[in-house]
Amino acid sequence: MAKRDLIIRIGGEGGEGVISSGDFIAAACARAGLDVYTFKTFPAEIKGGYAMYQVRASAERVYNQGDTFDVLCVFNGEAFEVNKSQMRPGTAVVYDYPGGDFEPGELPPGVFGYPIPMTQAAKDMKSIRSKNMVALGALSVLFNIHESTLVGALTKKFGKKGKEVLDFNLQGFAKGKELAAKLTKQDPWRLADVQDPKDIIVIAGNDAVGLGAVMGGLEFFSAYPITPATEIAKYVATHLPKRGNHLIQAEDEIASISQVIGASYAGLKSMTATSGPGLALMSEMLGMASMSETPVMVVDVQRGGPSTGLPTKHEQSDLFLAIHGAHGDAPRVVLSVEDVHDCVDMTIEALNLAEEYQCPVILLSDGSLAFSTQTIPAPKPASYTIVNRRRWDGQGTYKRYEFTPDHISPMADPGTPNAMHIATGLEHGETGAPNWRPENHWAMHEKRFNKLNRIVDTYRPTEIDGSGDADVGVITWGSTIGVVREAVQRLRAEGLKVKGFYPKLMWPMPVQQYEAFAATCKKILVPEVNYQGQLAHFIRAETSIKPIRFNICGGLPFTPAMIVAKVKELI
Amino acid sequence: MSTAALHQVEMKPKEYKSEVSVVWCPGCGHHGILNAIYRALSELGIDPTKMMSISGIGCSSRTPYFIKSYKMHTLHGRAGAVATGAQIARPDLVVMVTGGDGDGFSIGGGHMPHMARKNVDMTYVLYDNGIYGLTKGQYSPTSRPELKAYTTPYGGPDTPMDPLLYMLTYGATYVAQAFAGKPKVCADLIKGAIEHRGFSYVNIFSQCTSFNHIDTVEYYRDLVEEVPTGHDVTDLGAAMALARRPNGKAPMGLLYQDKRPTLVDRLQEIVTKVGGHPDYDLNKIIDLSRP
């Protein structure tokens, strides 16, 4: 199959402009009307260490970071060494030479090398900070990264800082172009040509969650910093006050979720965002939200665990915690996002569900999506439905936990006449007064659990990728979905019978939909980036399906090639 | 407290009693504190629908059940953090937290500094009985080492803390102390705490007749001594000096009061600075992410 996309990876020392170069290429591709999916890894340290930014761009939809890079641009010897084993025949490598900190020696067989004296050129310009501009100029010439859109992106960024700064950077860019023009192009890689402009934005997963929150009518956010979730708070802190609402930073995650419960009880649509360690701390209070039927929304941007684990690395290992993390029987809703587009839409959806069902809703994202910038259609605020909690209509006698046909009892904001009530973590009767009679505890459990049954039927049906019977059905969740989509397409292009099943509503589980899908597949494969096979565990527990687990946990996402190979093994 | 919430209704103290009957042991100091709260609410004419009474877990944390108001009975140690969120949501309402020394300074000790320094506009009444009452008599952060209790059969290994010194250091803007056996003093200090705009802390010694056999009514009556006339409540140093109990006496009365913008004042300043309002065009925010 002809390759329609281009994957460029930039590697170097953190702080050398790796990230900003990647951002410029991504912005240029987006301006050119291409679909963009970026992938980054950061060192856990503040300064220095190996940083990597990969841009995948295509005239068609891209669903993941790809198998490996076509073009590698390295700013130093470490980045060269780290990536050497992934170079294949045909890979193009642009490297800092002569004058850089290394000599590449002989390149692996079939690899095309393009030495560009980036450091030297920057030194000649008397500013080492223009090194990445030199690299950008060279990449532009060598791989058809459209000069017009790239210069547009540079102008947008540096124009704000004054003409001098802009000119200086453009000079570096021109120098890179000049150096590359002297080389002979040998490899086949070139970026797709400029397409018709599209109404898109380019945004990272964490910012997209923040945007969804602001669009979703969020009224209060309590934050506690943690990698890889902190950017959500930064975005919300910047934009929520524009809507007249507040974000505060709490002393810890227990305080964050406590403040969220307090604000929600007092009438505000409220949320917090964290990663696994924070969600673990919140579990007692999530039980209280479940018991007191208080709407709360928590985003968990998962990272490698347990404990401090791999703070900056990708993993999907908080599903157990999200679904069952609290003592007692504490129902909640758990959703997971596939990509950056979902980060906007499903944040709104999660806020809506919390309000509608008066319970905790946990939205799972993950470390690779957190920082992945992607092109997504510019959201249209008017096209979203915003749900607010059912409020008491003032008729009759108010009972906070009144038994109703759909098990949802209207709330009343403090200050409402004739509706004084208590929100309590103690088991209670309809009025909220403590009540430990056995039949009451039982009836209240049924109320809290049964109110969620309706979600399974009303939530949009789980997407099924493919039709008819299949030899292998792949069930997966979170950002692994994007990887499986491409793998399934490739396998089908080879004539293999493969389908995908992509749940976003993780809990309660749409069991019948899982069963119906599995009935059309000879084998069910469940790839997940965790050690235990957490979704596979729930499938085993809740359905009659006997899934085949496929787990990796090296801090990186799957690639489509890994899924393709595994499926072929099974057929 | 925003003055708009004051003098809304005319209700007698007993009219603030809810329909739930009080569950504390006879002779427990908590009864006196509850009565003082009723009295303060009555004297201030607080409309019960305009009040949020919030607690954690403990005997003292049962208080909201007994008061007519909107209320939350939350988790052990978390009342203050919950109340912070509730107060930001409804700065127009009276927010009161009630709880024990274990709830506030042991499990909830991490939250205390932050409510105080943020100057969350609420009243925190701490029922200080030097013991864990609800769990039947373990030693607490304010227990004296002499106390032979459930888990300290030979006496306690820890040095007790003084809540007042902490709250003064943390930046509370109203700090007072009383003894449950002096209901009028308690009511006046709670009243002042509610009227105060900012974070008010009232520490009230409360005898636990069931489990703390050394901090008796007699002990507390001897321990407390009224804040000397002429004490300058704006002088933090003088307040600290009193809290350190010169001549062994615990000060009773208002030790410290300061005017400082509240958390909501500060948050509102940010909204004003960015020109925030509920109809702010979302497209302007979305457009910032165009390439």
Ligand SMILES: Cc1ncc(C[n+]2csc(CCOP(=O)(O)OP(=O)(O)O)c2C)c(N)n1
């Ligand atoms: C997380 C958690 N740990 C422990 C408990 C048990 N517990 C309930 S009340 C309490 C201490 C109560 O003492 P205090 O707060 O001083 O209030 P008092 O009962 O003396 O008024 C404890 C340890 C709990 N409810 N939750």
